Amino acid sequence: MVTSLRPKPGPPRSYRFPSFSDEVLPNGIRLVTSPVSKLPLATVLVLVDAGSTSDPRGKEGVAALTAAALLEGSQRLDGAELAEEFEKLGTSLESGADWDSAFFKITVLSDKLNLATALLGEAISRPLFPEREIERLKAERLAEILQLETEPRGLADEKFSEFLYADESRYSQPDEGSAKSVGSLTRADVDQFYRANYNSGTTTVVVAGDIPADATREMVTEAFRSWPSGVPRRQPLLAKARATERSALIVDKPEAPQSELRVGHIGLPRKHPDFFPTLVLNAVFGGLFGSRINLNLREVHGYTYGASSYYDWRRGPGPFVISTAVESQVTAPALREILLEVERIRSEPVLAEELSLAKEYLEGVFPIRYETTAAIASALATLSIYDLPAEYYDSYRRNIHNVSATDVLEAARAHLHPDELQTVIVGDAQVVRDSLTGLPLGQLTIHKS
Amino acid sequence: MRKNILLVTLCYLIGAWVPVVAAGQAIPRIQFEKYTLPNGLEVILHEDHSTPIVAVDTWYHVGSGDEQVGRTGFAHLFEHIMFMGSQHVPVGAFDQLLESAGGNNNGSTTEDRTNYYETLPSNALPLALWLDSDRMGFLLPTMDLAKVNLQRDVVKNERRQRVDNVPYGRADETILAALYPKNHPYSWPVIGSMADLSAASLTDVQNFFKTYYAPNNATLAIAGDFDPAATKKLVAEYFGGIPRGPVIERRTTVPPVVIPHDEFLVLEDRVQLPRLFYTWHSVKDFAKDDAALDILAQIIANDKNSRLYKKLVYDLQVAQDVEAYQDGGRLDGKFQIDVTPKPGQKVADIDRLVQAEISNVIRNGVTTRELQRAQNSYKASFLNRLASVLGKAERLNYYNYIVGNPDYVQQDAARYENVTARDVQRVAKTYLGRPKIVLTVVPQGKREMMLTASGGGQ
Structure with missing residues (x-):
């Protein structure tokens, strides 16, 4: 019999984030090790303090290019041979650079871990930087930038960053660089960036998986034996707003069936005392399926397939963004609802049900996030990148639990700024433009494409 | 898919899933x-x-x-x-x-x-x-x-x-x-x-x-x-109390697919670069040649050392990306290769290179090394799917549905281990030798860029 009595969850089984050790090796590299023996696998994640915010001015994109170019061959093996050596060990090396760091990652059977780590060390400490491959990577990035012009979702994200931050802020440009900056990069730029930013003082190695806790020290020391010593040299980050009052931009895409919408302002740096209240605030506002923005725009009005909001957490203040795509005809009413929701969450405390939904969700999904060695390694990397305390994960759920409705209201009043909202619309200007009359979006600019 | 995936991606994980291979591991x-x-x-x-x-x-x-x-x-x-x-x-x-x-x-x-x-x-x-x-x-x-x-x-x-x-x-x-x-x-x-x-x-x-x-x-x-x-x-x-429904008669056969000769299509779209899509009718999931076609796709295009990737993206640098896949469902299947030329490259030139590489596989087959690399990569994907509880539930349901036995992962993996270089050559000849559908998606107003039987692609 199906019963109409809904079952209540029983007491949760206890869960602890995997334990880990954290040390600085004699050569200066920070080593974080977490023994997890669920499957015979291990992940090695190397972080170097050489993300896009380390790009010199005018050389935007060099951090990303360097991280990619390191896979194109060592002094012993060319790019294809290097890939093949990893393939023989049953893995592949993945690399990239985000705003705050460059990363290099492999997941491998634990009995191949030593060999794979040695190969990883070789790839990133004795690079070849072949000119031809650097030119190819540049050409691929330039073609990507070209293609973005007709990819409304990605274009909206990029135009929004550009619209949000003052030109001189690194965050105003794409992390992988613009056509202009990428076009000007040379092998010498890559080499110079590498020499300036890749050293023991900027490197953290995270190993998570089926390995004895004391086995990683020697393995990592050996793999990075030719790693130069050095000290971190973070440049001060400028994250200035382009405008302090509301303004709006339409990027015209004639006959587009949808408008991609981005509304927001500059948010908070990751390491901020209000992180937890702000996390809960965003969960209520736009972080969950059952959040206000999504319920309003999707489940009540049917304007969209989905609407959400997020704080893009970075070392510096990344954007706070409300993001959705709506049918062109309902662009104005959708924006009106968004503006109203921003005002509403600042005017009165969130309901008890909303608060418990958000908190119980964040507390409940916590263990689901750390099922694999790669996920555990990424979580440990977060501690290093943002300089968070060792007990961060152990106290995470308690910190969420302690957030009150008053805390959320205070966070909303402190960290949502209705007067500064910037709006970007990628869509058909002819359809959208007139309907915006009367909406308080501030000064409107239209970019013809 | 009911939810925008953005909504559920709350925590930012660095990078994507990394393939893992069990060299010698079951x-x-x-x-x-x-x-x-x-x-x-x-x-x-x-x-x-x-x-x-x-x-x-x-x-x-x-x-x-x-x-x-x-x-x-x-x-x-x-x-x-x-x-x-x-x-x-x-x-x-x-x-x-x-x-x-x-x-x-x-x-x-x-x-x-x-x-x-x-x-x-x-x-x-x-x-x-x-x-x-x-x-x-x-x-x-x-x-x-x-x-x-x-x-x-x-x-x-x-x-x-x-x-x-x-x-x-x-x-x-x-x-x-x-x-x-x-x-x-x-x-x-x-x-x-x-x-x-x-x-x-x-x-x-x-x-x-x-x-x-x-x-x-x-x-x-x-x-x-x-x-x-x-x-x-x-x-x-x-x-237990939900009543049984009527017996469902689901289709077990499909109408025959007949492609008498190569068909060239064009679609104008809001794109910057044209893209070529080659599609052949192939076989359904778990058919005799399904695994060999998967391996063929891997060898043709899906890693750094694959034939088309190496030639078009690495060596000649004429393509932005290339991919290939065998897509077999419960009832039928297709094999597809997609290529995006770099700015300024003509689709006809790309086509010649693609055709030459397919002919090469048909005529000369593939190497043991290529075969092993592709098999390794499949083994990795089998393990990866078992890393989460949802992944395992999905596998159990999938095998139960397709072959009537939830615990079929080892037999499924064995299909890939048993593929020989000769199989790969044979399926290339059998299926990629057939007439195909060739679609060129072109920027609006640029129909002349399409690939045609005589080349085209201006």
């Missing part, structure tokens, strides 16, 4: 218990107590291939409606209850099946089972046109967001319509057409539910940290 079995309730509901249980979480994954054996011409997109629209509440679950409460239990949930529709899944802390398992049973047993009493209309709008926006407003987004449906005859169940896209979505009525919804959403047409897989005895009791309590 793929583990997924231990399971399977039984059937008197009303026909199949239940598959797999215990894994390593983390206190559990995945609940219900497959209904119906997909867009079961739709009628004129009602395309219906199976997927229906998937959305399944989240709109049922007799004991008010509108909006389904997601609210699961989110407040700390769970993630979603659903997805393919040509062949529809699934609904939740991953949640193990103490919330009863809630998930209760919610899933309520929508299986009691969906219709509170179903009304307003719910249908609302989700119709959401789905139309999903189509805009994933098809109409995405570069190359309409290529798939163009290819399907050209490859398969009109009455073939794979000749229309899962998302359906706007006109058909508009035509779906409340009566359609009711009839669809009565026909396909009965316990005897569903399989419930539960994987993770739970107590089997207590869980069986709950399953019996919540699902």
Whole structure:
């Protein structure tokens, strides 16, 4: 019999984030090790303090290019041979650079871990930087930038960053660089960036998986034996707003069936005392399926397939963004609802049900996030990148639990700024433009494409 | 897919999934218990107590291939409606209850099946089972046109967001319509057409539910940290009373696919660069040549050292990207190669290189090294799918559905290990030697860029 009595969850089984050790090796590299023996696998994640915010001015994109170019061959093996050596060990090396760091990652059977780590060390400490491959990577990035012009979702994200931050802020440009900056990069730029930013003082190695806790020290020391010593040299980050009052931009895409919408302002740096209240605030506002923005725009009005909001957490203040795509005809009413929701969450405390939904969700999904060695390694990397305390994960759920409705209201009043909202619309200007009359979006600019 | 994936990606993980290979390592079995309730509901249980979480994954054996011409997109629209509440679950409460239990949930529709899944802390398992049973047993009493209309709008926006407003987004449906005859169940896209979505009525919804959403047409897989005895009791309590539905006659055959000669198509789209799509009719999932075709796709295009990637992207640097795949469903399948030329490159020149490489494989076969690399990569993907409890629940359901045995992962992996270089050469000759559909997606107003029988591509 199906019963109409809904079952209540029983007491949760206890869960602890995997334990880990954290040390600085004699050569200066920070080593974080977490023994997890669920499957015979291990992940090695190397972080170097050489993300896009380390790009010199005018050389935007060099951090990303360097991280990619390191896979194109060592002094012993060319790019294809290097890939093949990893393939023989049953893995592949993945690399990239985000705003705050460059990363290099492999997941491998634990009995191949030593060999794979040695190969990883070789790839990133004795690079070849072949000119031809650097030119190819540049050409691929330039073609990507070209293609973005007709990819409304990605274009909206990029135009929004550009619209949000003052030109001189690194965050105003794409992390992988613009056509202009990428076009000007040379092998010498890559080499110079590498020499300036890749050293023991900027490197953290995270190993998570089926390995004895004391086995990683020697393995990592050996793999990075030719790693130069050095000290971190973070440049001060400028994250200035382009405008302090509301303004709006339409990027015209004639006959587009949808408008991609981005509304927001500059948010908070990751390491901020209000992180937890702000996390809960965003969960209520736009972080969950059952959040206000999504319920309003999707489940009540049917304007969209989905609407959400997020704080893009970075070392510096990344954007706070409300993001959705709506049918062109309902662009104005959708924006009106968004503006109203921003005002509403600042005017009165969130309901008890909303608060418990958000908190119980964040507390409940916590263990689901750390099922694999790669996920555990990424979580440990977060501690290093943002300089968070060792007990961060152990106290995470308690910190969420302690957030009150008053805390959320205070966070909303402190960290949502209705007067500064910037709006970007990628869509058909002819359809959208007139309907915006009367909406308080501030000064409107239209970019013809 | 019912939810925008952005919504559930709350925490930023660095990078994507890395493939892992077990060189010399066997793929583990997924231990399971399977039984059937008197009303026909199949239940598959797999215990894994390593983390206190559990995945609940219900497959209904119906997909867009079961739709009628004129009602395309219906199976997927229906998937959305399944989240709109049922007799004991008010509108909006389904997601609210699961989110407040700390769970993630979603659903997805393919040509062949529809699934609904939740991953949640193990103490919330009863809630998930209760919610899933309520929508299986009691969906219709509170179903009304307003719910249908609302989700119709959401789905139309999903189509805009994933098809109409995405570069190359309409290529798939163009290819399907050209490859398969009109009455073939794979000749229309899962998302359906706007006109058909508009035509779906409340009566359609009711009839669809009565026909396909009965316990005897569903399989419930539960994987993770739970107590089997207590869980069986709950399953019996919540699902046992739902009445069996009619016996469902699903299609087992499809109309023949006949492509007498190469067909060249063009589609204008809001794109910057043209893209070439080659499609051959191939075989269904688990057919004799299915695994060899997968391996062929891997050797042709899917890693750094693959034939086309190495030649077009690395050595000659004339293409931005290239991919190949064998796409076999329950009833039929196709093999596809997609190439995007670099700016300034002509599709005709790219075509010559692609054809030369295919001919090379057909004439000279592939090397043992290439074969092993591809096999390694498949082995990795088998292991990766078993890394999460949801991944395991999905595998159990998939094998149960396709081959009638949930624990088939080792046999499936063996199909790939047993492929020989000769097999790869043979399937290349058999299938890629056939006439094909060649679609060029071109920037608007640039039809002259299309590939034609005589080359073209100016």
